[in-house]
Every structure is written in C-alpha cells, then in structure tokens.
Amino acid sequence: MTPKYNKVHNRFKFNGLHFNFEELKEVAYSLIKEGEPFEKVTGNFLIDWLNSKDFLYVQTSGSTGYPKQIKLKKQAMVNSAIATGNFFGLEPGDNALHCLPSHYIAGKMMFVRALVLGLELDFVEPASHPIFDYEKHYDFCAMVPIQLKNTINYVQNIKTIIVGGSMVTKPLAAKIKESTSRFYETYGMTETVTHVAIKQLESKSNKGEEYFNALSDIRFSQDDKQRLIIHAPKLVEEDLVTNDLVDLKSETSFKLLGRYDNVINSGGVKLFPEQIEVKLQPVIEERYIIASEQDTTLGEKLILIVENPLDSVDAILEKIKELKTLDKFEIPKKIYTLSKFPETNNGKIQRKKTVKAVLG
Structure with a gap:
C-alpha cells in the first residue's frame, strides 16, 4: 500500500x-x-x-x-x-x-x-x-x-x-x-x-x-528537435517537454547534451556550450560561460565570458588553443570578462543576464 x-x-x-x-x-x-x-x-x-x-x-x-x-x-x-x-x-x-x-x-x-x-x-x-x-x-x-x-x-x-x-x-x-x-x-x-x-x-x-x-x-522520449520528453504519471499529470537536448539510448536512459535555447549555430555548425565548458575546465579556474554574439559571416560566433579572471584575455586564449580536446570550431572567437556574474538566489549563474551585461 x-x-x-x-x-x-x-x-x-x-x-x-x-x-x-x-x-x-x-x-x-x-x-x-x-x-x-x-x-x-x-x-x-x-x-x-x-x-x-x-x-x-x-x-x-x-x-x-x-x-x-x-x-x-x-x-x-x-x-x-x-x-x-x-x-x-x-x-x-x-x-x-x-x-x-x-x-x-x-x-x-x-x-x-x-x-x-x-x-x-x-x-x-x-x-x-x-x-x-x-x-x-x-x-x-x-x-x-x-x-x-x-x-x-x-x-x-x-x-x-x-x-x-x-x-x-x-x-x-x-x-x-x-x-x-x-x-x-x-x-x-x-x-x-x-x-x-x-x-x-x-x-x-x-x-x-x-x-x-x-x-x-518513469520513461523518456524525444520530440523532433531532440528535446527530452519526460513521462512520469505518478509525478506530473501530463508529459513534460523539456528544453534539454539529449542522446536517447533507450526509453529509460539518456546522455545530456545541453539546453536547446543555448545551442549556437556558427557557420552551419551546431555547438553545445555546456559540452565546450566541460572541455575548458582544465585551463580556467574562475567561473565562466560559453555563449554567442551575432556575426555577419557566421551568423553567430562563439564567445567566452570569464568572471574576474587573474590571467589576461590573451593568456586565457593561449591556454585554450593548447587544449587537444577542443575542435577548431569550439575555440572562442572573442573573450569577455565580467567582475561579477548575475546569480539566482541559490547561486546559479543567470546566463541571459550575463550575456546582456557584456553585450548590452
């Protein structure tokens, strides 16, 4: 019972x-x-x-x-x-x-x-x-x-x-x-x-x-945009379509790729900020996010925003270029710095506000 x-x-x-x-x-x-x-x-x-x-x-x-x-x-x-x-x-x-x-x-x-x-x-x-x-x-x-x-x-x-x-x-x-x-x-x-x-x-x-x-x-499926759909009748009355892009292995397992609204289309190449951020961890100690800004040639170009870094922008870029795990499309075209990232009440980075703070 x-x-x-x-x-x-x-x-x-x-x-x-x-x-x-x-x-x-x-x-x-x-x-x-x-x-x-x-x-x-x-x-x-x-x-x-x-x-x-x-x-x-x-x-x-x-x-x-x-x-x-x-x-x-x-x-x-x-x-x-x-x-x-x-x-x-x-x-x-x-x-x-x-x-x-x-x-x-x-x-x-x-x-x-x-x-x-x-x-x-x-x-x-x-x-x-x-x-x-x-x-x-x-x-x-x-x-x-x-x-x-x-x-x-x-x-x-x-x-x-x-x-x-x-x-x-x-x-x-x-x-x-x-x-x-x-x-x-x-x-x-x-x-x-x-x-x-x-x-x-x-x-x-x-x-x-x-x-x-x-x-x-609990069961999982995907919509035509590769977003995860959660079927959990004991928790939510209706199926829940998330904004999370996944590699669906079966109806009970998946790999998380990133958020749909964060995906960057740069010159026809889809880039997943969350995956690039993981690859950057060995060379950046401070908090940072990968985002994009408009570009006349690429449509969107990849940018990196670092919170109050000790290293110069040029030094950070040199470290990034030495990483063997990064694809050439995953190297930021521009690096911005910000003294303090906007946060939620429980300390999570607010991505959209952070991007707006550097791009206006």
Missing part, C-alpha cells in the same frame, strides 16, 4: 527525536517563532505540508528563466520519495543528513523522504560548507556541488551522496574518484519533484556511468 501524504512514518526522527503528525506541527511553530532564518523557512514548509490541503506551492530557482511558483500535489512528492527510496535501497531507521535550504524543492524533498520512508534526519545549516558530525555514519545525503567540493574530505562516513543543482566539474569528479562513498549525479527539476534520473559517478565504490538512468515508473 502506498503511503499517504497526511501520515508520518513511526520510525521518523528529526534531530534525534521522534515526532508524530500533531507533535510535528508544534515543532514547526517553534521553528518559525524561535529558530534561525534557515529554520524559520523549514517551519513554514512543515506547516504547509501538515495542513489539510493536498497540494503546496514551490518556488523554482530561476536558473533557466524567471523564478515562478509551481503547484505540486503532495502525493506526487510522496511518490517521488518512494521512488528514491527504492532506487537507493533506503530502509526505515536509516540515517540521513539534510544540509540543503528548504526554500526549494530539493530541500523540501529531504524532509518528505524522511517523513515517508521513516528516516532519522539530522538537519544542519544549509551553508556552502555544511558543518555536521564527521564521525557519524549516514546512509543518505543530498548536496549541491559547492557543498560537496568543500566537504569531500569529510564524507567517508556517508554511504550514498546524490549531487544536483549544477554541473559536477572535472576537478570535483577527480576528488570523488578517490573517495569510498557512493556518488550519483541527478537529473530533474521542480516540475518533476526533483530527480527523475540518476547517473553513477566513479569512486572507489562505484564504476562511473555515461548515461542517466530512470527511476521506477
């Missing part, structure tokens, strides 16, 4: 203490009244979760457009939690570390997983360098890449770590390879109630995977 959203698993613990449905309401009110700012946000979410409505509103991050409120069914969130639990073999009484902000869906879903699956949840401040008990054994944790980068030397006692929200960089992937934990990159969005697909990363415990694989009851 599928659990319902208005039930709290009898094995659920929050920071070491058991709470039933009614007691959790008191905890929520206490967090709102007396808690730190991050705890107040959590208290407000718990109030929304524990009320009589069968839905709640969740804010998108705004990394691919304007932030907006999305209405999600609470039962869809329960179904997502069950799919995650099944994929990773989570059991009642397992320990979970929660270090994500409760403003967004990823942080909210850590609570829902604990409530539904009966996890013992330790909730710590969602900082870029989260502080937790490094000696305690945890079965499950979700982080964004900057958090994992800052704690990679302290996660040996966390069995499974999922990473999402932005790209796992090559330097971080290299550090993951030396760790004994299990790491998985996630694919998903607010509309799909966090991840719908998982890609195993190489570590001492895992072999790495090239393709994302679907969670249970």
Whole structure:
C-alpha cells in the first residue's frame, strides 16, 4: 500500500527525536517563532505540508528563466520519495543528513523522504560548507556541488551522496574518484519533484556511468528537435517537454547534451556550450560561460565570458588553443570578462543576464 501524504512514518526522527503528525506541527511553530532564518523557512514548509490541503506551492530557482511558483500535489512528492527510496535501497531507521535550504524543492524533498520512508534526519545549516558530525555514519545525503567540493574530505562516513543543482566539474569528479562513498549525479527539476534520473559517478565504490538512468515508473522520449520528453504519471499529470537536448539510448536512459535555447549555430555548425565548458575546465579556474554574439559571416560566433579572471584575455586564449580536446570550431572567437556574474538566489549563474551585461 502506498503511503499517504497526511501520515508520518513511526520510525521518523528529526534531530534525534521522534515526532508524530500533531507533535510535528508544534515543532514547526517553534521553528518559525524561535529558530534561525534557515529554520524559520523549514517551519513554514512543515506547516504547509501538515495542513489539510493536498497540494503546496514551490518556488523554482530561476536558473533557466524567471523564478515562478509551481503547484505540486503532495502525493506526487510522496511518490517521488518512494521512488528514491527504492532506487537507493533506503530502509526505515536509516540515517540521513539534510544540509540543503528548504526554500526549494530539493530541500523540501529531504524532509518528505524522511517523513515517508521513516528516516532519522539530522538537519544542519544549509551553508556552502555544511558543518555536521564527521564521525557519524549516514546512509543518505543530498548536496549541491559547492557543498560537496568543500566537504569531500569529510564524507567517508556517508554511504550514498546524490549531487544536483549544477554541473559536477572535472576537478570535483577527480576528488570523488578517490573517495569510498557512493556518488550519483541527478537529473530533474521542480516540475518533476526533483530527480527523475540518476547517473553513477566513479569512486572507489562505484564504476562511473555515461548515461542517466530512470527511476521506477518513469520513461523518456524525444520530440523532433531532440528535446527530452519526460513521462512520469505518478509525478506530473501530463508529459513534460523539456528544453534539454539529449542522446536517447533507450526509453529509460539518456546522455545530456545541453539546453536547446543555448545551442549556437556558427557557420552551419551546431555547438553545445555546456559540452565546450566541460572541455575548458582544465585551463580556467574562475567561473565562466560559453555563449554567442551575432556575426555577419557566421551568423553567430562563439564567445567566452570569464568572471574576474587573474590571467589576461590573451593568456586565457593561449591556454585554450593548447587544449587537444577542443575542435577548431569550439575555440572562442572573442573573450569577455565580467567582475561579477548575475546569480539566482541559490547561486546559479543567470546566463541571459550575463550575456546582456557584456553585450548590452
């Protein structure tokens, strides 16, 4: 029997203490009244979760457009939690570390997983360098890449770590390879109630995977523009056409190529900024994006924008030209610098605003 959203698993613990449905309401009110700012946000979410409505509103991050409120069914969130639990073999009484902000869906879903699956949840401040008990054994944790980068030397006692929200960089992937934990990159969005697909990363415990694989009851297809279509009836009522271009291996696995609205057509050659950005990681330490500007000959020409670089533009270009992995069409025709990239509230680069800042 599928659990319902208005039930709290009898094995659920929050920071070491058991709470039933009614007691959790008191905890929520206490967090709102007396808690730190991050705890107040959590208290407000718990109030929304524990009320009589069968839905709640969740804010998108705004990394691919304007932030907006999305209405999600609470039962869809329960179904997502069950799919995650099944994929990773989570059991009642397992320990979970929660270090994500409760403003967004990823942080909210850590609570829902604990409530539904009966996890013992330790909730710590969602900082870029989260502080937790490094000696305690945890079965499950979700982080964004900057958090994992800052704690990679302290996660040996966390069995499974999922990473999402932005790209796992090559330097971080290299550090993951030396760790004994299990790491998985996630694919998903607010509309799909966090991840719908998982890609195993190489570590001492895992072999790495090239393709994302679907969670249970989820299928994929493509439209005529090569964009991914998500079929997830337990999460969203209608099929969801994304803006993500993929190499579809099967109805349950795909490789991510980049976003449709980021693709650059330069002299008839299609260029994928996200793939070029990965290739540039060995030679640029600062944050950067690949974009384009209009060109009378090529239609669009490739440009690179770097945030507050230490090297000169000429030095950066020389390093790029020495890369063996870049195709000649993937070398930027022009390099711009910007002192500070426009960001969303949770630190993601806003591409369109960044391009506008340098091109006007």
